[in-house]
Amino acid sequence: MSKITVIAGGGPAGLTAAYELLKRTDIQPIVCEATDAIGGIAQTYNYKGNRIDIGGHRFFSKSERVMHWWFNILPLQGAPAADTEELGHEIDFAAEAVIEYLCPECLPDDGVGKRNGLTVRRKAPDPEREDQVMLQRPRKSRIFYRKNFFPYPIAITLTVARRLGLWNTFFIGLSYIKAQVSPRKDESYLDAFFINRFGRRLYETFFRDYTEKVWGIPCSEIKSDWGAQRVKGLSLKRAVTHAIKDLLSSDFKKAQEERETSLITRFYYPKFGPGHMWETVADQVRRCGGVVRMQTKIVGVQWSVVRDPEREGRRQKAVTAQPLITSVTVENVDTGEREEISCDYLFSTVPISHLIQMMHPVPPSDVVRVASGLIYRDFMTVGLLTRKLHVEEKGKEPAPMAPDNWIYVQEGQVRVGRIQIFNNWSPYLVADRKNTVWIGLEYFVNEGDELWNMPDAKMIEFGISEVEKIGFMREEDVLDACVLRMPKAYPAYFGTYDELEKIREFTLTIPNLFLVGRNGMHRYNNQDHSMLTAMTAVDNIVAGSEDNANIWEVNAEQVYHEEKKPS
Numbered sequence: 001m002s003k004i005t006v007i008a009g010g011g012p013a014g015l016t017a018a019y020e021l022l023k024r025t026d027i028q029p030i031v032c033e034a035t036d037a038i039g040g041i042a043q044t045y046n047y048k049g050n051r052i053d054i055g056g057h058r059f060f061s062k063s064e065r066v067m068h069w070w071f072n073i074l075p076l077q078g079a080p081a082a083d084t085e086e087l088g089h090e091i092d093f094a095a096e097a098v099i100e101y102l103c104p105e106c107l108p109d110d111g112v113g114k115r116n117g118l119t120v121r122r123k124a125p126d127p128e129r130e131d132q133v134m135l136q137r138p139r140k141s142r143i144f145y146r147k148n149f150f151p152y153p154i155a156i157t158l159t160v161a162r163r164l165g166l167w168n169t170f171f172i173g174l175s176y177i178k179a180q181v182s183p184r185k186d187e188s189y190l191d192a193f194f195i196n197r198f199g200r201r202l203y204e205t206f207f208r209d210y211t212e213k214v215w216g217i218p219c220s221e222i223k224s225d226w227g228a229q230r231v232k233g234l235s236l237k238r239a240v241t242h243a244i245k246d247l248l249s250s251d252f253k254k255a256q257e258e259r260e261t262s263l264i265t266r267f268y269y270p271k272f273g274p275g276h277m278w279e280t281v282a283d284q285v286r287r288c289g290g291v292v293r294m295q296t297k298i299v300g301v302q303w304s305v306v307r308d309p310e311r312e313g314r315r316q317k318a319v320t321a322q323p324l325i326t327s328v329t330v331e332n333v334d335t336g337e338r339e340e341i342s343c344d345y346l347f348s349t350v351p352i353s354h355l356i357q358m359m360h361p362v363p364p365s366d367v368v369r370v371a372s373g374l375i376y377r378d379f380m381t382v383g384l385l386t387r388k389l390h391v392e393e394k395g396k397e398p399a400p401m402a403p404d405n406w407i408y409v410q411e412g413q414v415r416v417g418r419i420q421i422f423n424n425w426s427p428y429l430v431a432d433r434k435n436t437v438w439i440g441l442e443y444f445v446n447e448g449d450e451l452w453n454m455p456d457a458k459m460i461e462f463g464i465s466e467v468e469k470i471g472f473m474r475e476e477d478v479l480d481a482c483v484l485r486m487p488k489a490y491p492a493y494f495g496t497y498d499e500l501e502k503i504r505e506f507t508l509t510i511p512n513l514f515l516v517g518r519n520g521m522h523r524y525n526n527q528d529h530s531m532l533t534a535m536t537a538v539d540n541i542v543a544g545s546e547d548n549a550n551i552w553e554v555n556a557e558q559v560y561h562e563e564k565k566p567s
Contacts (some may be wrong), residue, residue, distance in 0.1 A: 003027045006328050006341055008298045009349030011040025012527050013517030015281045016069075017347045017534035022288045023102055024542055029290045030341065031282075032330055034297035037275070038282045040349070041379075041489050041518075042527055044275030047482045049431030050438045052383050054486055056406050056420055057274040058139065058267040061528035065535065072099055073280055074134040074270050078124025081135055082427040091136050092266075094124035103288035127271055127428070132280065135269045135426055140403050143206060144419075145410040147394045147471055152408060154206050163394075164205075175199035190493075193224035209412040214444045215377060215492060223493040226524055271428050274527070293330070299338065300329030301346065301359045303510060323510045347537065349517035349530075351376060351488050352503055367506045373496030374522055379489035380451060381420075382441040382463035384473070385480040389421075389437055392471030401437060414466040415451070418442040436479065441467065447487050456483040491522040504552060511546035521552070529555040 005021055007014045010033030018029035037043045045052040061067055075097030084091060101107050101118045113122025125133040143150040148163040161169040176199030184192040190211065194203040211219055270276035282292050303325045325346040331338045348355050356363055356371035363371075388400035406420045420440040422429040430438045441463045445451045451459065460481040467473045491497075500522055507515055514537040515521050517530040525533070532554045540548055 003344040004342065005029045005345040005347060006298070006330075006343040007031045007347040007349070008328075008355075009033060009040060009517065009520070010038050010278070010282065010292060010294075011349055011517060011530070012042050012278065013349045013520060013530040013534045014040075014347060015278055015285065016531040017514075017516065017538060018285045018290050018292075019102065019281055020535055020538040021541075022285060022290050024538060027345070027541070029285065030343075031285065031290065031292045032296045032298055032328075033292065033294050034333060036295055038292075038294075039275040039278035041486055042274040042278060044273030044429075045484055047383055048480065050383065050385060050480075051273050051275075051422065051429040052381055052440055052482075052484060053273045053275075053420070053422065053425060053429070054381060054484060055379065055442070055489065056418075056425070057269075057527055058405075059134065059269055059274075059277075059527075060267040061526075063528055063532060066528040066531055069531070070268065070277065071097075071134060073284075074132055074277060075099060075125055076134050076268070077127050077136065079126035079128065081127045083423075083433070089138055097122055097124050102284045105287040106284045131271055131276075133271050135271060136266055137269045137405075137425065138403075139265055139267050139405065140424070141406055141408070142404055143408045143410050144470065144472075145206070147392055149393060149407075150206070154202070168201075168205075172199060172201045172205070175201035187224055189220050190222040190224050190226065191219035194219065206410060210408055210410050210417060213415065213417045214490070215494070216444065216446060217494065221494055223497055225497075226493040269426055271426060273426065273429055295333040296330050297333060298328050298350065299331045299358060300340075301325060301355065302327045302329070302340075303359060303361075303513075325510060325513050345512045345514065345541065347514045347516055347520075347534065349520040351491075351519045352515070352522050355515075355520075356503065363506060367503055370496045370499045370502050374500075375492040375495035375497075376488040376519070377490040377492050378445050378447045378452060379486040380443040380445055380459070381484045381486075382443070382460060383482045383484070384439050384441065384460075384463065384467075384478055386437050386439065386473060387435070387477040387479065389439075389472060390474045390477070398471075406442075409470065411470050414469055415443060416441045416463065416466045416470075417444050419467070419472065439473075444490070452485065459483050488519060491519055491524060493524070497522065508548055511548065514540075514548060514551065516551065523555065525555055 003026070005017070005027050007017055007029055010031050014031055015038075018031050021027045021029045037045070041054055042057050043054060045054065059070055076094040077091070078094045078097070080091070083089070099120050101120065104118065107115070107118065107120070113120045127133045127135060141152045143152050143154070150160055150163065154160070164172070179195055179199045183196045187193050187196060191203070191208075194207045198207065208219060211222070215222055286292055303323055305321050305323050325343065327340050327342045328346060329338055329340050351374070353371045353374045356368055362368060389402060391399040391402050393399065402421060403424060404421055405424050406418050408418055409416050420442065422438040422440065423433055427433045430436060443451055454462065460483060464473070464475050464478060468475055507513055516533040516537055518525045521533065533551050536551050536554060537548065540550070
């Protein structure tokens with residue numbers, strides 16, 4: 001391998017870049033991951049055999065390229081999982097798997113399947129007997145509000161109207177009409193964005209409290225770009241239109257059911273959580289000549305204005321010298337030992353504020369100012385192992401279990417934002433799934449604030465008290481617990497975010513620097529979007545293109561990510 005790419009970060013974007021480089025070029029990737037865990041926020045944390053998916057990662061994409069990539073790493077199941085029959089899941093089982101391995105060293109030595117070079121054709125895996133398998137799972141997410149469940153995203157149905165109360169529903173309608181007659185002209189901020197689409201009353205019922213939990217500031221201070229990415233194409237007008245069509249339908253019940261499931265009804269999921277995918281990818285990268293260095297952080301990025309004869313030759317004319325990344329300085333987190341690595345390319349998935357701070361010489365002052373003003377939201381999970389749940393829903397007996405993958409907690413009197421039920425993501429995430437329920441209470445925090453600094457034992461007590469308060473669980477049923485902290489989980493759409501273009505324009509002048517992934521671009525990308533940014537960057541290298549603006553076009557389409565495609 002004649003050239004070297006340093007990749008800052010071992011999450012989905014960084015590992016996708018490493019894999020694609022090995023597959024399609026002769027460039028050696030060196031992945032530097034500052035922690036001891038593969039996958040970034042898409043890692044899987046193993047606590048005594050009970051696994052936590054930090055933030056929840058559905059493996060679903062409208063990109064066929066990404067879907068094929070995932071199934072090539074972990075093929076789709078060909079037989080029932082441990083809970084398929086008892087829960088009555090409808091699964092589209094695969095008959096066979098066709099896997100194209102990255103290099104000969106990755107080929108399995110079990111003799112299973114027919115081989116043609118690096119391609120193996122075999123029977124689809126059985127999750128009860130094999131680990132390298134992708135499951136298909138039912139999708140269920142709801143809003144929990146005043147001891148009632150509501151569909152997510154909110155749909156206008158008779159059931160929803162009854163749970164809200166007829167008078168409340170009536171006033172929601174009036175509020176919406178007012179917003180349509182006299183909409184806010186300035187939609188720069190999130191409160192106006194939501195009110196114009198849903199009316200003030202519905203916004204205050206289902207959007208305000210949860211959104212302010214996520215970001216920790218009023219919606220009036222958050223740029224509307226985040227709302228545009230998360231609720232693309234959704235509005236109360238659309239929901240009401242669908243509800244009227246339902247009422248006029250000859251098959252009202254069927255229409256109502258379809259409206260309640262307007263989003264994807266199934267998704268794919270690695271047997272042992274998202275980290276299972278990225279640990280498998282990291283293993284293949286290592287086997288095929290790539291380097292994955294754990295607990296190694298980048299502390300310096302050297303760049304300079306140089307002449308590059310090879311680039312000039314490609315352009316077939318003399319060009320003005322341009323800035324290029326020349327080397328990076330890495331530090332071993334354990335020993336503090338530093339090393340400088342010369343490189344031909346740098347892929348950065350680290351927070352932009354860190355990248356700009358590490359660059360030598362110092363970038364233009366305006367770029368430094370914008371980078372230092374970018375804000376991030378941090379994340380905590382309280383894992384609770386319990387004998388059962390105790391979900392108190394109005395008009396029903398307390399339930400020992402709920403069918404959801406995760407539940408949005410809209411109640412304003414508690415700080416927990418979401419509740420994950422890991423049993424429903426994969427039965428293999430729970431050590432004793434038949435006798436225990438493994439849940440995650442998710443908190444959106446700022447590093448160094450009261451909750452972040454709270455000792456684990458106190459944080460566990462706090463979490464238990466909150467789920468008891470909303471009628472979701474009893475303290476006496478808790479068997480064990482743990483606390484996880486994930487810094488800089490969410491790039492925020494406030495601070496100097498509205499000046500991000502200045503950083504984008506500066507970095508685009510350095511053709512061998514690629515900003516990819518969620519934090520790398522300070523954009524609220526989903527996992528598949530992060531992967532596509534890395535794939536696009538490698539596409540540019542392969543094509544010899546030095547215009548990397550197309551990376552920033554990923555996830556710019558105005559289509560709601562998880563909405564079902566029209567039949």
